[in-house]
Amino acid sequence: MFDVIIIGGGASGFYAAIHIAETNPNIKIAILERGKDVLKKVSISGGGRCNVTNGETDPMELTKNYPRGAKELLGPFYSHGPEQTMQFFESRGVPLKIEDDGRVFPESNSSQSIIDCFLKETDRLGIQVYRQSSVKAIEPIQEGEANVGWQVTTVKAKYSCKKLLVTAGSNPKIWEMLEGLGHSIVAPVPSLFTFNIDDDRISGIPGVSTPAHVEVLPKHSYKPEISVKLKSKRNEKPLFSAEGPVLITHWGLSGPAILRLSAWGALQLHESKYRFPIKVNWLPEYHKSSVLSFLQDVKEVEGKKTVLRSKVFDIPKRLWTNLVKASDIANDEKWAEVTKEKLQQLSDQLSNSRFMVEGKSTFKDEFVTAGGVELKEINFKTYESRICDGLYFAGEIMNVDAITGGFNFQNAWTGGYLAAMGITEALGN
Numbered sequence: 001m002f003d004v005i006i007i008g009g010g011a012s013g014f015y016a017a018i019h020i021a022e023t024n025p026n027i028k029i030a031i032l033e034r035g036k037d038v039l040k041k042v043s044i045s046g047g048g049r050c051n052v053t054n055g056e057t058d059p060m061e062l063t064k065n066y067p068r069g070a071k072e073l074l075g076p077f078y079s080h081g082p083e084q085t086m087q088f089f090e091s092r093g094v095p096l097k098i099e100d101d102g103r104v105f106p107e108s109n110s111s112q113s114i115i116d117c118f119l120k121e122t123d124r125l126g127i128q129v130y131r132q133s134s135v136k137a138i139e140p141i142q143e144g145e146a147n148v149g150w151q152v153t154t155v156k157a158k159y160s161c162k163k164l165l166v167t168a169g170s171n172p173k174i175w176e177m178l179e180g181l182g183h184s185i186v187a188p189v190p191s192l193f194t195f196n197i198d199d200d201r202i203s204g205i206p207g208v209s210t211p212a213h214v215e216v217l218p219k220h221s222y223k224p225e226i227s228v229k230l231k232s233k234r235n236e237k238p239l240f241s242a243e244g245p246v247l248i249t250h251w252g253l254s255g256p257a258i259l260r261l262s263a264w265g266a267l268q269l270h271e272s273k274y275r276f277p278i279k280v281n282w283l284p285e286y287h288k289s290s291v292l293s294f295l296q297d298v299k300e301v302e303g304k305k306t307v308l309r310s311k312v313f314d315i316p317k318r319l320w321t322n323l324v325k326a327s328d329i330a331n332d333e334k335w336a337e338v339t340k341e342k343l344q345q346l347s348d349q350l351s352n353s354r355f356m357v358e359g360k361s362t363f364k365d366e367f368v369t370a371g372g373v374e375l376k377e378i379n380f381k382t383y384e385s386r387i388c389d390g391l392y393f394a395g396e397i398m399n400v401d402a403i404t405g406g407f408n409f410q411n412a413w414t415g416g417y418l419a420a421m422g423i424t425e426a427l428g429n
Contacts, residue, residue: 002030002128004423005152005161007135008168009033011042011409012395014118015088015416016165016423021125023424029127030161032154034134034168039115041169045409046103050111052089053082053413054406055098065407067191067264068370069400072380073411080417082410092117103406132156138164138177140388147389163423165392167416170369174397178373182387186399188371189270193262195278196359197252201326201349205248205318212246213284214257215239216265217277217354236279240265243284248319251361253280256404262360263403266370274360280353282315282323292347299343303336310335313350323349368408372399382422383415390426392419 004020006013009031017029031038045051056062059077063070086096086104094117095107106113122129133154141149141160150164168174175185202208215238240261247255261278262269269276283291298312307329311320325331327345329338338346373393377386385391394415402408 001028002159002161003027003427004029004163004165005150005159006031006165006167007138007152007174008166008171008395008397009035009038009129009131010167010169010395010412011039012412012416012419013165013167014039014122015413016167016394016420017127018118018121018125019417019420020424021127023420024427025125027424027427030159031122031127031129032133032135032152032159033129033131036131038129038131039118042114042118043111045111046105048111049105049109050114051103051105051404051406051409052096052114053085053104053410055082055102055104057081057083062407062410065405066400066402066411067266069375069398069402069411072375072378073400073414076380076414076418077410080414082406084417085410085413088413089114089117092121101405130154130156135168135174135177138174138181140181150390163390163392163426165394165419165423166397167393167395167412169396170372171397175372181391183377183385184374186371186374188369189266190360190362190368191263191266191370191401192259192368192404193360193362194249194254195252195258195262195355195357196274196361197355197357199355201322201353202248202253202319202355205316205322206250208248208316208319209245209255210282210315210319211244211284212257213241213243213281214246214253214261215241215279216261216269217279219272219276238279239268246280252357253355260403263368263370263401266401269360274357276357278355278357280355281351282319282353283313283351286313286351288347288351291351292344295343295347299335299338304334306332306334307338307346308333315350323353368401369396370399370401372397375399381418382425383419384422384426392423394419 013031020027062077063074094113096104097107098104133156135154137153139151140147149162152159179185242257242260244257245255246257308324308331326349329342383392395412400411
């Protein structure tokens with residue numbers, strides 16, 4: 001018999017447990033983890049460095065990084081945001097640093113610092129952690145019509161508690177159990193993924209990274225070859241757009257701009273079966289017409305130089321080479337020899353490249369999903385269920401997800417903290 005059982009030994013579960021125990025040391029707490037290891041996502045986050053949170057402390061600005069959950073998280077972020085998160089870790093002997101892009105990491109550059117902090121605290125506070133304890137059933141304990149607690153059956157034992165906090169992440173089996181209790185589950189789809197593209201313009205140059213403006217276009221707008229003679233007026237209004245670093249990989253395109261698109265477009269891109277056209281401007285500071293004008297000036301001034309060897313824009317050399325070749329410009333062709341049509345093609349390749357995405361790949365090991373417990377069924381002041389008394393949620397079990405940059409973890413910390421406060425208040429002294 002416990003006062004509180006937490007299903008899920010991840011970020012929000014540990015964070016909540018520590019806050020409950022510190023607020024009221026008399027509360028008896030157990031964490032149930034289905035795997036051999038706890039805090040697995042913490043371990044692999046940020047390439048093993050653990051991107052703890054983000055340095056953005058304005059709640060309004062912070063919510064702009066959440067394709068799902070922005071409205072619901074605004075109030076919670078005022079109560080417990082990145083500042084409080086950073087204070088939590090630093091006061092427990094884990095110094096943090098804010099990098100230029102706003103991401104926050106331990107100064108140690110090791111996720112083990114965060115894991116050690118959590119394990120040390122749970123040990124100090126007497127919180128029970130049961131590993132390899134996959135949950136098989138969740139049942140309310142009732143007296144008359146009132147729900148007075150919960151019985152949780154695992155593969156090893158049966159436990160009972162007064163309050164139950166579910167922080168099991170994207171777990172289909174747990175979602176099914178919650179549906180059985182009356183909750184609605186928004187069907188999960190991948191949220192963070194890279195774009196698979198097979199195209200000569202980006203093949204053979206993995207590792208190249210450059211700023212770009214990327215747009216996801218309607219399916220009908222894809223044209224494998226762009227012709228200056230084509231004067232189609234079909235609607236090409238982008239479905240989504242993002243600007244930032246784009247990384248060319250062995251499989252296609254990745255990097256912050258692509259991952260932002262994958263998060264914001266998660267539902268629509270899933271519906272398209274991950275086949276959709278994109279448009280890339282490799283020169284985001286230039287408009288298409290200004291690129292052509294600049295190239296015409298180069299043709300006049302640098303006529304004797306070969307196009308391939310005279311990279312006139314600040315883009316990676318290997319990318320320039322591929323785009324020049326894609327414009328049908330020969331290796332030894334001089335600027336003075338380039339026809340008006342080829343100059344237009346080069347302008348298009350630089351500022352208006354079209355690619356067809358033919359699938360997706362998981363971004364590293366950081367699998368994030370859109371979907372989960374319907375947000376209308378949760379009280380975001382306490383993170384308690386509006387359907388079942390004494391049932392609480394935090395983290396990715398809910399239909400909340402964010403772009404990369406520490407924002408998914410911040411959702412976990414904020415939810416864990418407010419659930420902890422709601423639980424301790426409900427249990428009283």
